Amino acid sequence: MTLEHKDSLFAPDSAPEAEEKVRRGPPNRMNDLPYREWMKFQKSFFRHDSDQRLVDECVTFFTKAVWPDGKRSRTLLIGFPGIETNDYNGRLVEHTPGGSSFADVQSGLETESPELRDFVFVDLRESLNDEAALDQFLADRADVVFGLIRKALIDDRYCGFVVPASRQDGRGFPLAWSVAQAARSHLRLRDEKIGLIEEDGRIYYCLFFQASDDGRPSKSISSSQISVATVDREVPSWVIPRPPPRRPNEILHPAKYPETMVEEFIRLFTQPGDSVFDPMLGTGSTAVAAIRANRNGYGVELSQEFAQIARSRVESSIAESGNLFSDDAAVNGQVFLGDATKLDAIPEMLDLKFDYAITSPPYWSMLSNPGSENQRKRRDSGLRLTYSDAESDVGNIGEYDQFIDVLENVYAGVAAHLKSGGVLTVVVKNVKREHILYALAWDLTERLASPTAQYDYIGNTFWCQDDVGLKPFAIGIHWVSNILHQYCLHFRRK
Template sequence: MSPKPLNNRLNDLTPKEWLKFQKSWFIHNPPRRQKGVLQHPAKFPETLAQEFIEFFTRKGQVVLDPMAGTGSALIGALRSGRHSFGVELNPTYAQIAREVIAQERQRLGENANHLRAEVITGNAVHLPAIIEQHGIPLIDYVLTSPPYWDMLHARGAETQRKRRQTVGLDVFYSQDPEDLGNIADYGLFLKKLCGIYASLKPYLRPGTYLTIIVKNVKKGGKIYPLAWDLARQLGEIYTLKDEKLWLQDNQPLAPYGLGSAWVSNTFHHYCLQFRNE
């Protein structure tokens, strides 16, 4: 007697593919970044975005990234056969995202002709107005990675800043005072960030998942548990379902605090899974 076929209401994966994604940690070493998207100082990989989108949605559904950067989530959605929308504060990154999406459409050909993949230049603080003005349909999945507070301004980021400045790349998201990455007060940053995600609730289908990729932050000799604080506060709006750890094993080690104090090389991110219940 053949086994009963899986009644899969969440995605289009096989049982074997489903099981593989269930591991609570993963190592993802992406291919080299394209020239245009290198301008962004903290981009997450399109290949990673595609894996999450293919687990949490089915073909033809709608994906939103409210802090789209150079369009990683939208590229992942296109490759997966999903509609996608992204909101980006920085006009330069928004334009790069549009150009990268146009190139990806050309590469995919007729397979992507029916898919919407739209980048909107705007402030995520105003998401409800943006969603209504642009006719964004009910959202089936949210995938995003916010600024890790003002980490790009921290002393520990000096080496990376010098390296990027040498080749003419951005070292901060922007100089815009509305940019969350420029807020110096941790409590205010966290409040605004949670407010943005909470404002999405009326526009999400029941059962929609939200994946937020984030990291705890070291600053001034102490750790600010951004991932844990976000999980706790946003867990009052949505149900915190789980976490996956994205581990990076291809980063060079630096001798922080050598001979005097414990300072880790932090090569993991928290992929927090919330559900609209």
């Protein structure tokens, strides 16, 4: 069997000039892949078409056939029934297909091996497919299993788990997040890769860890800790929008989301004539999408400059819309300059109630990360790097846990203006800083849908950014994926 997949499941995307740079750089210390093949793996989402390819590509990405000291690499695969293993150009690969129980996983790890492994890859899709199985796993086995994996691995090498996203579609309790947070007790969470399965919209996660200590505390999140509700609408598991290039006034803002995607959610969760709200309106994308869909669009924005851009975009959208609903009522769009942490202090907001809210916060203080290539490009073009210098700008909060507290507070304030049963969608991303993964999307869900909070969790739609070029972060040394999937987390007001 050869490993030459002509059409790899990891879609290609690479820049030739960067290829040159890498060829002249240090030797590849992690695997035997040429630059182009490495870059395919950098993308944080992929369309899955066979387990065989998934296993082949992960084994060849996370190991070298023979390490510089002459040792052949050793991989342990647990689960993945039906795959064929081969010698992968000289690698030693043990496969414990086993059944689907955790006992099988545990016994696969407990088999005596005189040598430590370079890569361990575990398929948990069958054994972890509902909340009851998760709760049992967390109570009885999680700590032992993750501890055994750490012991089985050479320091700093990688392991991966394939876990279903949730019970079905994007809905139900987020099983994979819980597994990831629990494994941090023994392993460092490096990244997630999201496998999209085309035929039925199902998704699963490949969670990758390194055999070292994590910079964040582990958590055991059982199914009783997130309150989940179902809605009578089909919520898409993922979307891959192709937004048009940003117009000059939109580029002034460091991060906006595509109106086409927002419009899709607005149509899903509201009726014509309903009212839509965004507490952090930025350039006004939410209000523009609402107006295009014949809904009223309202928003609050802290920065005078962005509020002004939003106002002018809202005015143009109203003019373009013909200003009419089907029942001849005028479409309304309003932008309030104010602080989302103090919605009560905005007089115009007092009597307003909304049917739906969609919003995207600053992703913690990520914009002040001077090392990012995006930031360098913006600086070179004389564009604004952060949203503002204001103390009340939540993007200027330095401490992560404080940032989450403040966001929780903002969305509690939004709940007071949402009609009962109204939906809130938060568009957000897990972020990395200094090699630590801060699970912003997961942490926020845990807060907003805790049993005592104002919302139930409905599910998630991945916004897969296929229009963003890949960057060769840490190539040849470590896997630092390009996080190109964002979470659109849907909550329903209790």
